[in-house]
Amino acid sequence: MKNQKYLNFNVVITQDEDGIYVADCPAVPGCHSQGSTYEDAEKNIKEAIKLCLKVAEEDKDYKDSIDFDSANFPLS
Secondary structure (H helix, E strand, O other): OOOOOOOEOOOEEEEOOOOOEEEEOOOOOOOEEEEOOHHHHHHHHHHHHHHHHHHHHHOHHHHHHOOHHHOOOEOO
């Protein structure tokens, strides 16, 4: 089994005027997603966070821009 790490990030999910749920992770610059339901938006933002963190593994400047101190959203 892989050595797993758990990070928690605050996420803001709102519903726009068209009924689409929009998810933002303020601690991770450029990390946004959406879904047709709240649950879809939640699932999609988790995936977006994972992808952003994968990019951060290879991009030190991007990694340095992430606010790891404000984490509070399960990625698992």
